[in-house]
Amino acid sequence: MPEPAARPGGRFAPGDRVRVAAVDPDHHTRMPRYARGRAGTVERVLPACPLPDDRARGVPQPRVEPVYTVRFAAGDLWGAGTHTVTVDLWESYLESEGS
Amino acid sequence: MARINDMGGMEGLGPVPLGDQGDARPFQADWEARVFALSRVLIGELGLFTSDEFRDAIERMPPREYLGASYYERWLVGLETVLREKGILPDA
Amino acid sequence: MSGAHASLPIAARVRRLEERCIAAGLVDDARLDRTLERYLAAASPLNGARLAARAWADDAFRALLLDDARAALAELGLADRLRGREQLRVVANSAERHNVVVCTLCSCYPLSLLGPSPSWYKSEAYRARMVREPRAVLAEFGLELPPEVQVSVWDASAEARYMVLPRRPAGSEDRSEAELARLVTRNGLIGTATV
Numbered sequence: 162m163p164e165p166a167a168r169p170g171g172r173f174a175p176g177d178r179v180r181v182a183a184v185d186p187d188h189h190t191r192m193p194r195y196a197r198g199r200a201g202t203v204e205r206v207l208p209a210c211p212l213p214d215d216r217a218r219g220v221p222q223p224r225v226e227p228v229y230t231v232r233f234a235a236g237d238l239w240g241a242g243t244h245t246v247t248v249d250l251w252e253s254y255l256e257s258e259g260s
Numbered sequence: 261m262a263r264i265n266d267m268g269g270m271e272g273l274g275p276v277p278l279g280d281q282g283d284a285r286p287f288q289a290d291w292e293a294r295v296f297a298l299s300r301v302l303i304g305e306l307g308l309f310t311s312d313e314f315r316d317a318i319e320r321m322p323p324r325e326y327l328g329a330s331y332y333e334r335w336l337v338g339l340e341t342v343l344r345e346k347g348i349l350p351d352a
Numbered sequence: 353m354s355g356a357h358a359s360l361p362i363a364a365r366v367r368r369l370e371e372r373c374i375a376a377g378l379v380d381d382a383r384l385d386r387t388l389e390r391y392l393a394a395a396s397p398l399n400g401a402r403l404a405a406r407a408w409a410d411d412a413f414r415a416l417l418l419d420d421a422r423a424a425l426a427e428l429g430l431a432d433r434l435r436g437r438e439q440l441r442v443v444a445n446s447a448e449r450h451n452v453v454v455c456t457l458c459s460c461y462p463l464s465l466l467g468p469s470p471s472w473y474k475s476e477a478y479r480a481r482m483v484r485e486p487r488a489v490l491a492e493f494g495l496e497l498p499p500e501v502q503v504s505v506w507d508a509s510a511e512a513r514y515m516v517l518p519r520r521p522a523g524s525e526d527r528s529e530a531e532l533a534r535l536v537t538r539n540g541l542i543g544t545a546t547v
Binding site: 265266267268269270271273274275276277278279281283284286287288289290291293294295296297298300301302304305306308315318327331333336339340343348349351352 | 362363365366367369370372373376378379383384385387388391392397435436454456457458459467468470471472474475476477478479480481483484489492493507538539
C-alpha cells in the first residue's frame with residue numbers, strides 16, 4: 162500500500178520536554194496507559210513510521226510520523242521509584258511541555 | 261477504552277514465572293511453531309493484513325479470555341479473527 | 353466471537369486453521385516448513401553474543417552499535433535480521449547504569465535477530481511489573497543491583513527492538529572474540545542478568 166511521504170522535520174528534538182496526550186482511545190494504539198498525561202524528555206528521534214492507530218483501522222493513507230524515545234522518571238509515573246522508563250511514542254501522542 | 265493488553269504497571273500479578281531457565285527451546289510445543297510460521301507467512305510474506313490489524317484483533321479478546329490464553333494461543337485467536345473479519349476465511 | 357472449533361484442543365485448532373489456509377490457496381505445508389526452518393537457522397541469541405563480543409573488543413564498533421545498530425549489523429552480515437520497518441537499538445550497561453528491556457503492550461522482541469523470547473518475557477507479571485518495580489523483578493532473577501546504579505527500563509512500544517550490551521566481565525581481557533561471545537547469555541541481552 163503506497164504511503165505519503167513523512168512530514169519533513171519532526172516537531173521535537175532530543176532534550177525537549179514533552180507531555181503525553183491525556184486521551185482514552187477506543188481503538189488500537191501504542192501509547193501505554195501508564196504514560197498518558199505524563200511529562201518526559203525526548204532522548205532520541207526515530208525514523209518516521211505509519212501510525213498504528215490508523216493502520217489497525219485500515220485507514221487507506223495512514224499518517225506517517227516521527228517516533229520519539231521519551232524518558233520518564235519513575236517518580237513521575239508511579240509516585241515512587243528511582244529508575245527511568247523510556248517509551249517510544251508517535252508524534253501525535255505528544256504535546257510540547259514548553260521550556 | 262482501556263484494553264487488557266495494556267498492562268504496564270498493573271499490580272497483583274505475582275512473581276515472574278521463571279520456569280526452566282535452562283530451557284533454550286524456541287517453542288514449547290510444535291503447534292506454537294506452526295502458529296508462528298503461519299503468522300510470518302500471512303503477515304510478513306503475503307501481506308494479507310498488517311501486524312497492527314493482527315495486534316488489534318488480539319487486544320479485542322475479552323479480558324478473561326486474554327488472560328486465560330497463553331501467548332501463542334492469543335496469536336492463534338488473532339489470526340482466526342483477522343482472517344474471518346477480512347473475509348479471507350469466513351468461518352475461521 | 354469464537355466458533356465451535358474454539359473448544360478443540362489447541363494443536364487440533366492450529367491444524368484446522370492451517371488446513372483452511374491451505375484449502376484457500378494461501379499457503380502450503382512446504383512453505384510453512386521452509387519459513388520456520390529459515391527462521392530458526394538465522395535467529396538466535398548467538399547473534400546478539402557476536403555483537404556484544406565485537407563491541408567489547410573494538411571501541412569503534414561499540415560506538416557504531418550504540419549509535420546506529422543497523423549499520424553495525426550490516427558489518428557482521430546481519431542486516432537482514434531486521435524485518436520491514438523494524439529498527440534495533442542497543443543500550444549499554446555501565447558501572448553507573450543497568451538497562452533492561454520489556455514490551456508492556458505485547459512482548460515485542462528482536463525475534464529475527466535473537467530468536468523467540470523466553471516464556472517469562474511474555475508473562476503478564478513481567479510485562480506489568482518491570483516498568484514499575486524493576487529492582488524487585490530483577491531480584492527474582494537473582495540480580496541485585498547496588499543502590500548507586502541507575503536502572504533504565506526500555507519499553508519497546510514502537511518499531512525499535514531493544515538489546516542490552518552487557519558490561520564486559522572482569523578478567524576477560526585475554527579472551528578471544530569467540531570466547532567472549534560464549535560469555536553472553538540471552539538474559540544478559542535482555543537485562544535480567546549482568547552478562
